Amino acid sequence: MSSRDAPADPAWRPLYRAGAAAAGLAVLLYAAALVIVAVTSPPPTSGGELVLAFVHAHRTVYIVRQLLWLVPSLLLMVVFLALAVAVRHRGRGFAAIAGLVAVTSWAVSFAWPTTGDGALAMVVLSDKFAAASTSPQRAPFVAGAELLIALNDVPAVIGLLQTLGLLMISLLMRRGPFAAGLARLGIATGTVGVLSELLRPVLGWAYAGYGVLLFIWLGWVAAALWRRAAHEP
Template identity: 40%
Template sequence: MKPGASAGPDLSWQPLYRIGGYAALVFVVLVLVPVALVFAAPLPPTQGRAVLEYIAANRAVYLVELVSFVGLAVPALLVFGALAVALSRVNKALAAVGGLFGIVSETIALALGSSPQSLHGGLVVLADSYAVAGTDAERAGLIAAAEALIAATNAVSWGGILTAAGILVLSLVMWQGLFGRALAVVGLFAGVLGVVSEALRPLIGPAYLVYGLLLPLWFAWVGWKLLKIGAANRAPAP
């Protein structure tokens, strides 16, 4: 069968499509929660001493942001898996590659347990130690450790690049058929912009937010499409 020749997705996978659709909605919620918290507390700073003092003063907000940004990798795994299966009848090879990129990227994000917004679980431990440190030498060592963690967290992320690459490849499949050209265009733009933004993240500063805003839009749109497929009536057996 040629790529794009199939009329639609394999409906025997409808439960997976529904799971992927709901997972996409969870992803969007986990993005919106930290955004809403910006109004409750300032963004985490990017310097060692400042971030340790910030965590001490805004511990609950910081933990919610950390859990949200790192935890969104879990629903993203399900979305990439469901989307790859849904697109497999359009182009099996590209759908598999795009799904693999996405799944591997989110696995890396979970393994690292960090996010590019100066969020890392290790900083919470360092902040606790900093609060009870008795000497300037102890505090200096903790600040140095915090700065090292922040530098690693905000550096170029191969996981982030793979996420954008997965979106790009899967959107190329959408362009060939299924899910509509409009979503394909958004995904292609988000994928290209994401690869560039992740590769140049230490240099572009706030411009990274453009890609950050496109991500929840793409996931929400994909989730809606997956839910529609998951709820479609299956053709009766001949």
């Protein structure tokens, strides 16, 4: 048996196909988010009142932007679960830990109040801000907006765990059953991701370098998982 061939188990074929579809869809959603970011006016990066006024004036586009950054987290839970199962024969204990870290970190994204590009909670605050008629009534909503703005720029433990999970899975992938190039790209993506999350407040647009690597890696993973499903009897 080749070092890259794990024992076949047809029971996992649906999971591999679901993982492949989820990875491909995540890439499409992220690409759509980037297009919207490129063709629409960016929200202010400071000033609670300015941000709330902007969100209220561009409510629909702002909501779409946030959803396009958030929904892929659900898809990536499926992707990393499929990958953890696929590499389980290369180290069951390590694969279980890597899968737990990766899947849980993407799941917790739904509990974190910001997306890195804003926050859905900002929409609620903007509605309440617009309905208020006096400065004292608006003050709590402005304070809430300032907090969300600050959280967007803070290195989040969730983001660090997401990149760490990717790195751990990729280290197992070096031994199969996927191409060595995919494993190397995953290791590079995970390493750059960890550093990018730690240095996020000072990187600015350079943080997008991690995003580009992640898109390429996910596209390759989609194809690899689909082939993996096809090879199951």
